[in-house]
Amino acid sequence: MDIINKINKLKKEKNAIILTHCYQNIEIDEVSDFVGDSLYLSKMASKTDADIIVFAGVYFMAQSAKLLSPQKKVLLPNLASGCLMADMINIDELKAFKANYPNIPVVCYINSTAEIKAHSDICATSSNAIEVVQSLGVDKVLFVPDTYLGKYVESKLKNVEVITYNGFCPTHLRIRKEDVLSAREKYPDALILAHPECHGEVIKLADFVGSTKEIMDYSKKTKSKRFVIATEKGVCDRLNRDSKNENWSKEFILIKDNIVCPNMKHNSLEDIYNVLLNENNEIDIKEEIASPARKCIEKMLYIKSSKI
Ligand code: 13P
Ligand code: SF4
Numbered sequence: 001m002d003i004i005n006k007i008n009k010l011k012k013e014k015n016a017i018i019l020t021h022c023y024q025n026i027e028i029d030e031v032s033d034f035v036g037d038s039l040y041l042s043k044m045a046s047k048t049d050a051d052i053i054v055f056a057g058v059y060f061m062a063q064s065a066k067l068l069s070p071q072k073k074v075l076l077p078n079l080a081s082g083c084l085m086a087d088m089i090n091i092d093e094l095k096a097f098k099a100n101y102p103n104i105p106v107v108c109y110i111n112s113t114a115e116i117k118a119h120s121d122i123c124a125t126s127s128n129a130i131e132v133v134q135s136l137g138v139d140k141v142l143f144v145p146d147t148y149l150g151k152y153v154e155s156k157l158k159n160v161e162v163i164t165y166n167g168f169c170p171t172h173l174r175i176r177k178e179d180v181l182s183a184r185e186k187y188p189d190a191l192i193l194a195h196p197e198c199h200g201e202v203i204k205l206a207d208f209v210g211s212t213k214e215i216m217d218y219s220k221k222t223k224s225k226r227f228v229i230a231t232e233k234g235v236c237d238r239l240n241r242d243s244k245n246e247n248w249s250k251e252f253i254l255i256k257d258n259i260v261c262p263n264m265k266h267n268s269l270e271d272i273y274n275v276l277l278n279e280n281n282e283i284d285i286k287e288e289i290a291s292p293a294r295k296c297i298e299k300m301l302y303i304k305s306s307k308i
Contacts, residue, residue, distance in 0.1 A: 003269045004269070007269065010273070011276065014052050016051065017050040017052075017054070018032045021041065021212075021234075022216065024265075025265055025268065026238060026241065028056050042065065042110070046301070052075065053074045054272055060083050060111055060113060062283045065283075066283040067114060067293050077275050085109075088167035094119055098119075106121050107141050109124055109125070118290075121296065126149060126196050126214075127213065132300055134157060135303040138160070143163065145166075147165065172197040172198045175202050175256060175259060179202075180194075180202055189225070191222065191228070193218065194215075195209070198230055216239060227251070233258075239252040
């Protein structure tokens with residue numbers, strides 16, 4: 001039996017589902033129940049009645065799934081799957097940041113550890129950060145860890161100052177303004193779609209800015225035939241695959257070679273099979289952290305917004 005059939009058989013036997021982020025190695029989609037961005041996958045984790053969730057993504061995503069489905073077993077196929085941005089702030093650094101700006105609510109990007117969430121007021125993802133900040137009804141917020149997403153949110157809201165921590169995504173920061181300008185020259189008919197973790201100069205020049213899933217949904221529904229993708233390669237690969245399989249006649253070009261998040265590529269089909277078989281690499285979060293961290297994510301899920 002090949003590995004895909006073996007995984008599907010185990011999934012059935014153990015009442016398990018596989019949630020997959022769209023930066024993962026593309027062959028993982030073959031065994032996945034849901035593929036998407038952080039918000040979509042968090043929602044799927046909170047709704048499922050499966051007993052086991054295998055999270056094909058990075059550590060903070062699996063932690064978020066565990067927070068939202070505490071009674072379920074959440075397994076991360078390969079424990080090397082961290083997020084460089086999430087690791088840019090620890091609890092002492094957060095406390096020092098808050099001490100510099102007392103009495104201002106803290107919005108934490110979902111790309112953060114459970115401990116950071118436990119000490120923040122509300123969580124946000126790349127697809128709802130504007131609505132989340134707006135929902136607070138204040139004129140100043142602290143935003144951790146991503147300075148670029150925070151500044152993007154500020155640019156979209158009148159009268160809210162977003163004071164950002166200095167974290168960033170090294171993969172997205174490899175995309176420079178010059179790359180956008182040369183893509184425009186080379187592909188004048190193409191729309192340029194960027195993730196809000198990109199540098200502000202890149203975001204300003206893009207035709208559309210959104211989460212990974214928003215980029216995918218937008219490019220499917222819009223009439224243009226050619227797109228330059230300014231986010232991780234997995235999004236571009238999936239769009240080209242779907243375009244070919246579903247005859248969209250659309251072309252997706254990665255803005256620059258090798259925009260790859262190495263941490264997202266650790267999980268393999270073999271790892272998925274092994275964690276399902278052995279039920280190891282289980283995510284465990286101490287209750288004193290889990291309880292406030294869960295509230296931080298749930299607050300985000302409960303705010304009134306068309307996106308959430
Ligand atoms: P999305 O929520 O847009 O999928 O982003 C997650 C991420 O890590 C982007 O680098
Ligand atoms: Fe983290 Fe950047 Fe990788 Fe996203 S692309 S998981 S922000 S390191």
